Amino acid sequence: MKKLKVFSAPYLVWMIVFIVVPLLMVAYYAFTTDSGAFTIKNISNVGQYANIFVRSIWLALVATVICLVLAYPVAYLLSRMEKHKQGTMLLIVMLPMWMNFLLRTYAWMTLLGNNGVINHILGFVGLGPYKLINTSGAVVLGMVYNYLPFMILPLYSVMEKIDKSVIEAASDLGCSSGGVMLRVIVPLSLPGITSGITMVFVPAISTFIISRMLGGGSNLLIGDLIEMQFLGNAYNPQLGAAISLVLMVIILVIMTVMNQFSPDDQVLI
Amino acid sequence: MDNIVSLKNIVVEFEDGDQILKNISLDIKDKEFVTFLGPSGCGKTTTLRIIAGFLEPTSGDVLFEGQRINDVPPHKRNVNTVFQRYALFPHLNVYENIAFGLRVKKLPEKEILHRVGEMLEMVNLKGFEKRTVNRLSGGQQQRVAIARALVNHPKVLLLDEPLGALDLKLRKEMQVELRKIQQALELTFVYVTHDQEEALTMSDTVVVMNNGVIQQIGSPIDIYNEPVNAFVADFIGESNIVNGCMPRDCLVEFTGRQFECVDKGFDPDETVDVVIRPEDVKIIPAENAKLTGIVESVVFKGVHYEMVVDGVDHKWIIHSTKAEPVGAMIGMTFDPYDIHIMKKVQEG
Ligand SMILES: Nc1ncnc2c1ncn2[C@@H]1O[C@H](COP(=O)(O)OP(=O)(O)OP(=O)(O)O)[C@@H](O)[C@H]1O
């Protein structure tokens, strides 16, 4: 046991310097004025942005659900392929991740733009142009596109561990393929579902690049709001810290609720 | 027409081109206890998978009550399996594992409770209902697997080495119990084991397999007393197998000496396998014996002693209730009807 503690020392230092200290700093800023006096005005001011919070949570939720619906069958098929094919297929799924995040999102801008590729093609068959970019739909699309692999991976990794013989046992006992899915695959992949939801929902609720590039001015998210307080014209780091703190609390509450659904011995975070 | 399952010329080839089953044909009668017996890797599990529907034969037909069922998926076959590696559901407790098939059939909760309770009693796992299956010992998991399949009362139950993980005492108890249930519920059991004693004591019919080929089908008594070739003889009980030839009917020559026997119908001087059971070797004084040897080792086996005796061309295994001292020179003889002559098995 002693030895293990020695090995964990560098990680402990890392955690203190890069996680605990910044967190304390955020908390400090959130509860002080710019002259350093204690106040709860920053926190109470967050309330006026409630609509942005609601929009962020809503869009992140929609994106997470779409990711889950898309990723689940993909992950399942992937996990049931022959072992040597799984590697290649996984690589293809992960391939978009190798491209720069900004670049990927820029690509969607040129695709969705009012004079973009999609409207151009639709124009040939006499349709459109439609307003695709600068809509909340475009923001959700950007989230789904960017975070889908984060849903597929944890799902795949739990499904891959489901023994084929357990699936055979279920069909031996009378389950059609739908029954096998419902009675065996879904319950056994629950830990993957919860961790996939976490890994998509958390970055989606706090993103600002995607909403900035695909959402235009009318689809501000919490991430944009925070960024504006630190780097934008609205410069107000105290308010930014307060918004961050509230966001963290919201995420924490949602994750705690999520963990109620995963089996005792597989708690996340 | 009381065959419940028939296999007709089943061939199984896997992608690498290996033939795992080579033209298997077999009829299983309703309410029969059939046991597949054979060494590891001979294709027993593969045969069960064909009957259960997890594997489609490369060629050949599977019939269930006379109907071809090659294309019927496993969940529509009135067959349940006790898997060799249990394949229990890790997310369910013992009770829910056993109740699984009944829940799929949407039976009323009261009947499920009753039938699962019955099974728990039978496999000696009362009080374990709430346990997760991962926290059970291998033998307990195996018993859950048996209960989970048996609770459905399928017409045909496939059991793939269902007692392999149990200790000897529990194994014997479960053997009796399974046989009782099979007869009481009038089920057809297709049982796999590589324990020959288990096969002989439990079955109506034994199917001896080797290398994807059925060697012999018969009642336990037939298989033991009249093995058709040296492989079966060797696999069922221990045997002395020596090369010999038949100078004429009812006379066999091996280890350079000639003995009277009761087998006929071989070509003159045809080379044959001579099989003699260890308990059929009689020990006589060395002086006037045709065949002699030196006792090499003596091991006490409970009821009898097992001796290895070094004859000139062959080491004889002898079972006898009397031990001879190691190093002693003894004589050996055989009754004519204890000498079994078998055609050589064609290799390949
Ligand atoms: N999916 C597969 N692909 C290729 N070969 C296979 C496959 N499944 C089984 N085999 C081969 O088929 C042969 C028979 O296997 P099987 O499992 O039927 O043996 P068994 O008689 O049940 O043996 P044991 O007593 O060890 O369980 C083995 O040589 C095995 O390697």
Ligand SMILES: [Mg+2]
């Ligand atoms: Mg097997």
